[in-house]
Amino acid sequence: MVGFQVAAGKRGNTLHDKQHLNKIMELQIRNLSKTYSNGVKALDDVSLSIPRGMFGLLGPNGAGKSSLMRTIATLQEPDSGTITLGDLDVLQNKSEVRRLLGYLPQEFGIYPKISAYDMLDHIAVLKGISSGRRELVEELLRRVNLWDVRKKALGGFSGGMKQRFGIAQALIGDPKLIIVDEPTAGLDPGERNRFYNLLSEIGEQVIVILSTHIVEDVQELCPQMAIIDKGRVLYSGSPADALYGLQNRIWSCSVPRSSVHEMTQQLPVISTRMVAGQPVLHVFSEQQPADGFSVTDADLEDVFFTYIKGHKPAGQA
Ligand code: ADP
Numbered sequence: 001m002v003g004f005q006v007a008a009g010k011r012g013n014t015l016h017d018k019q020h021l022n023k024i025m026e027l028q029i030r031n032l033s034k035t036y037s038n039g040v041k042a043l044d045d046v047s048l049s050i051p052r053g054m055f056g057l058l059g060p061n062g063a064g065k066s067s068l069m070r071t072i073a074t075l076q077e078p079d080s081g082t083i084t085l086g087d088l089d090v091l092q093n094k095s096e097v098r099r100l101l102g103y104l105p106q107e108f109g110i111y112p113k114i115s116a117y118d119m120l121d122h123i124a125v126l127k128g129i130s131s132g133r134r135e136l137v138e139e140l141l142r143r144v145n146l147w148d149v150r151k152k153a154l155g156g157f158s159g160g161m162k163q164r165f166g167i168a169q170a171l172i173g174d175p176k177l178i179i180v181d182e183p184t185a186g187l188d189p190g191e192r193n194r195f196y197n198l199l200s201e202i203g204e205q206v207i208v209i210l211s212t213h214i215v216e217d218v219q220e221l222c223p224q225m226a227i228i229d230k231g232r233v234l235y236s237g238s239p240a241d242a243l244y245g246l247q248n249r250i251w252s253c254s255v256p257r258s259s260v261h262e263m264t265q266q267l268p269v270i271s272t273r274m275v276a277g278q279p280v281l282h283v284f285s286e287q288q289p290a291d292g293f294s295v296t297d298a299d300l301e302d303v304f305f306t307y308i309k310g311h312k313p314a315g316q317a
Helices: 015-023 065-072 094-099 116-126 133-143 159-171 189-202 215-221 239-245 257-266 300-308
Strands: 027-035 041-050 053-058 080-085 101-104 177-181 207-212 224-229 232-237 250-254 269-275 278-284
Touching: 027 065, 041 065, 041 080, 041 224, 041 232, 053 065, 053 215, 065 177, 065 207, 094 101, 101 159, 116 133, 116 159, 133 159, 159 177, 159 189, 189 207, 189 215, 207 215, 215 300, 224 300, 232 239, 232 300, 239 300, 257 269, 257 278, 269 300, 278 300
Parallel strands: 053 207, 053 224, 101 177, 177 207
Antiparallel strands: 027 041, 027 080, 224 232, 250 278, 269 278
């Protein structure tokens, strides 16, 4: 079983902490690189500015998202580069950063026989919360909508309930930086919606980094985003600007199943979607790529595949 990520050290609430927190505005990542001992370059000169609010880090599996999240969460060292949170040097002040951090890792282990209430209370103890703990635990259980099942064993929870419990534990100690790594994988649409609502509420006050390979997560929640693949940042900015860059450049055509392979060889196809059982090719092109194609309104999935396939929309570096 994977253990909980519990912040090291006790939570302080000194005047210095408060003054410090007020100064926290942005997470700045500069020239971060990491090559694992097996030779995989998971992070390749990553630079990002992440403001308050929900920030979507979008990339396919293996892109380097978890490596970046773990590095920001001070759980692993980069080979080079810097990270600052406000004026705090993240890599040099790990225990201070952990006091400001709420982390929901990809593999979130739970103790199946313990109730939600007892587990949350236990984590709060480990995080150094003593006075007001009962009120805090009760408030968090209500906030993530698990109050009615607080006495039930975690092992019987659905995927969505487990993720909401994961958010509750990440919120202990009023974090200023929250990292959630692939939180919606495996959730059904209703659970995903409840989780979106919860995250968007939280995202108003603090920095929330949402790492995901699911385009819809970013579309629903994030005013700012980055696309990464093979350890490199391919786009960073707002979804709206990314969409603007694709205006009049995404062409679509419904084609017979038998021609998909050939057309994919011949044209800069970024994706094939199924619409009512029929393949529809999406192509990135400045002009009409072939007869039958018409310009279509780009969506975030087009943005994602355009960058992943290595195209550079106008106005982008
Ligand atoms: P993502 O979260 O986007 O799926 P990861 O950061 O987990 O990406 O992985 C990026 C790349 O680094 C992948 O090729 C993965 O196999 C590799 N990788 C991740 N962790 C390790 C590790 N501890 N040792 C060696 N390779 C790793």
